[in-house]
Amino acid sequence: MARVLMKGNEAIAEAALKAGAEGYFCYPITPQSEVAEYLAKRMDEVGGLFLQGESELAVANMLFGAASTGKRVFTTSSSPGISLMQEAISYMAGAQLPCVIVNIMRGGPGLGGILPAQSDYFQSVKGGGHGDYRLLVLAPSTIQESVDLMMLAFHLADKYRNPVMMIGDGMIGQMMEPVEFPDHYEEPELPEKSWVATGAVGRKPHVIKSLFLDPYMLEKNSWELHEKYDQMKKEEVRYELYKVSAKNKIMIVSYGTTARICQTAIDQLEKEGISVGMFRPITLFPFPEPQIHKEAIKKNINDVLVVEMSTAQMMEDVEKAVLGKKPVNFFGRTGGVVPAPEEVKEQIMMLIEKQKKTKAKKKA
Amino acid sequence: MNLSAMRFQPPAISGGIIIIVGGYGSGKSEVSINLARYLVTSQSETTGPVSIVDLDIVNPYFRSREAAKELEKLGITSVNPSGGQFYADLPIILPEIKGTIERREGTVVLDVGGDDAGSRVLGSLANAFEGAEYELLFVLNANRPFTATAEGCLKMMSEIETASRLKFTGIISNTHLLEETNEETILDGLRLSHRVSDETSLPVRFLSALENILDEIDPKLIDVPVLPLNRLLLKPWE
Amino acid sequence: MDQQNQTIFARPDAMTETVTHYCPGCTHGIIHRLVAEALDDLGVRENTLGVAPVGCSVLIYNYFDTDFLEAPHGRAPALATGFKRMRPDMVVFTYQGDGDLASIGMSEIIHAANRGEKFTTIFVNNTIYGMTGGQMAPTTLPGQVTTTCPAGRDVSRTGYPIRMVELLAALATPAYLQRVSVHTPQHIIQAKKAVRKAFEYQLEDRGFSLIELLSTCPTNWGMTPSEASKWLAENLLPYYPLGCYKDFDKAEGDK
Numbered sequence: 001m002a003r004v005l006m007k008g009n010e011a012i013a014e015a016a017l018k019a020g021a022e023g024y025f026c027y028p029i030t031p032q033s034e035v036a037e038y039l040a041k042r043m044d045e046v047g048g049l050f051l052q053g054e055s056e057l058a059v060a061n062m063l064f065g066a067a068s069t070g071k072r073v074f075t076t077s078s079s080p081g082i083s084l085m086q087e088a089i090s091y092m093a094g095a096q097l098p099c100v101i102v103n104i105m106r107g108g109p110g111l112g113g114i115l116p117a118q119s120d121y122f123q124s125v126k127g128g129g130h131g132d133y134r135l136l137v138l139a140p141s142t143i144q145e146s147v148d149l150m151m152l153a154f155h156l157a158d159k160y161r162n163p164v165m166m167i168g169d170g171m172i173g174q175m176m177e178p179v180e181f182p183d184h185y186e187e188p189e190l191p192e193k194s195w196v197a198t199g200a201v202g203r204k205p206h207v208i209k210s211l212f213l214d215p216y217m218l219e220k221n222s223w224e225l226h227e228k229y230d231q232m233k234k235e236e237v238r239y240e241l242y243k244v245s246a247k248n249k250i251m252i253v254s255y256g257t258t259a260r261i262c263q264t265a266i267d268q269l270e271k272e273g274i275s276v277g278m279f280r281p282i283t284l285f286p287f288p289e290p291q292i293h294k295e296a297i298k299k300n301i302n303d304v305l306v307v308e309m310s311t312a313q314m315m316e317d318v319e320k321a322v323l324g325k326k327p328v329n330f331f332g333r334t335g336g337v338v339p340a341p342e343e344v345k346e347q348i349m350m351l352i353e354k355q356k357k358t359k360a361k362k363k364a
Numbered sequence: 365m366n367l368s369a370m371r372f373q374p375p376a377i378s379g380g381i382i383i384i385v386g387g388y389g390s391g392k393s394e395v396s397i398n399l400a401r402y403l404v405t406s407q408s409e410t411t412g413p414v415s416i417v418d419l420d421i422v423n424p425y426f427r428s429r430e431a432a433k434e435l436e437k438l439g440i441t442s443v444n445p446s447g448g449q450f451y452a453d454l455p456i457i458l459p460e461i462k463g464t465i466e467r468r469e470g471t472v473v474l475d476v477g478g479d480d481a482g483s484r485v486l487g488s489l490a491n492a493f494e495g496a497e498y499e500l501l502f503v504l505n506a507n508r509p510f511t512a513t514a515e516g517c518l519k520m521m522s523e524i525e526t527a528s529r530l531k532f533t534g535i536i537s538n539t540h541l542l543e544e545t546n547e548e549t550i551l552d553g554l555r556l557s558h559r560v561s562d563e564t565s566l567p568v569r570f571l572s573a574l575e576n577i578l579d580e581i582d583p584k585l586i587d588v589p590v591l592p593l594n595r596l597l598l599k600p601w602e
Numbered sequence: 603m604d605q606q607n608q609t610i611f612a613r614p615d616a617m618t619e620t621v622t623h624y625c626p627g628c629t630h631g632i633i634h635r636l637v638a639e640a641l642d643d644l645g646v647r648e649n650t651l652g653v654a655p656v657g658c659s660v661l662i663y664n665y666f667d668t669d670f671l672e673a674p675h676g677r678a679p680a681l682a683t684g685f686k687r688m689r690p691d692m693v694v695f696t697y698q699g700d701g702d703l704a705s706i707g708m709s710e711i712i713h714a715a716n717r718g719e720k721f722t723t724i725f726v727n728n729t730i731y732g733m734t735g736g737q738m739a740p741t742t743l744p745g746q747v748t749t750t751c752p753a754g755r756d757v758s759r760t761g762y763p764i765r766m767v768e769l770l771a772a773l774a775t776p777a778y779l780q781r782v783s784v785h786t787p788q789h790i791i792q793a794k795k796a797v798r799k800a801f802e803y804q805l806e807d808r809g810f811s812l813i814e815l816l817s818t819c820p821t822n823w824g825m826t827p828s829e830a831s832k833w834l835a836e837n838l839l840p841y842y843p844l845g846c847y848k849d850f851d852k853a854e855g856d857k
Binding site for chain 1: 673685692
């Protein structure tokens, strides 16, 4: 297929169709309403289901019902709407239902604003609803990557029988970039969905539930889920290294749109003879903890700099990964304010100054 | 005056009410901003005072209002919500907008939101347009999913006419793939614009493209006037 | 077959042999049976999905020989919507109490009914939260004593009980809305007809159907089963009149 120019929100919608999504449920919210508007036209063309629900609460529960058929289904929303969906997300995680949820994040807390933010990191990766569960969380930084990860999201949801969340800030949803779609999504074979609730024909009834009145059964279910999350940690960690070399003195850790801004800063600094590398997590759960640790403890690295559009949320996971072996610094803008490459450069220059002083002190 | 502007024939637009519509993401805002700049710098004898009105009620980001400061430096009045409302996704139609259209003085470039959904707002201003002479221009980008074919463009144009209660007067060929745009992209797009022009009997009023790409194209290959573009609505890392 | 030993009454195929957890005199058992008999009569057991509520009937899936989903409190109509839209070929029903449907799930039921979702809702109204120990429900009668209105429901503070079928009948879309009761054998026969008709309407693709069944809760009402039936007849029937509030056929006739 030829390259087309698409808005992130439209590309995400089209990618879902390419991955075989047959049902989409939605409630309007800025900055992701284009997904719904795009699919309101496209779902009819491909014979899938488009349904606008009465609230995000209902939409997430419609997704629960729809996922029980074993068909690929998804929803998209933005921060306040995702908060309302947490009930059903917890139930679906507990009942081990595959589905895909996209959060095009805006500034919060509360009604917040409509401009880009990454302040739903905790909500996404630490479990936004109640109970012992995790979502598999993917974070694209380009529109093409949004397409690729959206298709992967459906595969991973089926592979693990778990809700998968893709998070992008408002910029990912709203900006346009040229993208390419495969004619059809090639994916490794998946086991048959023997658990679906599509009629007790010649078999015992299937009950899809998260209720276990016996505490020992509930505990067993929770540990089974935990094992699944451990398997994700072993098999699904994804990340990208940008200009990482032995010449780096500083390693940036950043994801999504912020990583794009950091790339520009890194490229500009390179021209000025300053070498900085970046570690960009693509999966936020499982978080690339050992991989970040390995990069951070390298001899040439004096400082780690976390850059995100929040007041230091992913920062906590990076600190946990680095285990105090190197100083972990933070630079963040939030509330819809997007950092400029110049601001990132400034932070790096400050770190370099600090490093020089420390070196001078040591010599003295 | 830049190189491209000298090599190509400039758009034959001298002012008045110019309404820029088209599909989502066809590039209406960049075209509107650059057209306003062109009018104020090259056509100042005929335009009178130039203002640009951001009528985008569908897009929350990358709207022409983001270039307001730059435009005001050139003497272009930018009609936008002020204060915190500048950032809102509310459908704010300022009373000044109607006034600006009704006054019939000077030149107004209206940057309208995408698709028929974005054009509905023009219907609400129908009274102001009554009896007015205007240009309603369709921004065509052949690399966008719903306007990749002549049929797609005709369908969208008819939807926009219904929603806006106005009639098209021309087409702007603005086919691009952002940083991946090349000569072929532009010429393919122009071919589609001509096809749509043949079907609708509407003229291709001009072609718009980034200046650095235009610089490398043989002027003979482009048989319509050209508006060179300078991008003002940039991504944070650009 | 031996004429003397002919089976004249048996457990419906759509029910399992599991002994229910319901209290003596509770009418959930009767209503479960009415639903199971309708599924048997229509021959759709293997093609049916039930959606369980949160409430006393939360374990309903143990008693039915059909596939089931366990919904979050009040959201059964949203789950049923999602499921049925993906599998229009299946028979789908929600089974909900008055707290689940008329309080926390009010929004979901109204919108599902108004979209004309093609599933059936079995709405069991016993005017009280049974599962959590007898708290006030939106359907609790004026003056009725519960643990959260120990002096009796005071309508000046909590408003009047909600009449759900009347409320839903204000919508243009639903196909069939009827209120029945199960406190006497005669009423049970009428209720059975209504439940069956609701499923028939679903099979005929006519749209949303809901049967409200007035029910007793001897345990939380603090009455013997027979006292509870009498109390229902004397107190619930006057406030919640039985009858058909919406019928697709009649509505068509009106046009």
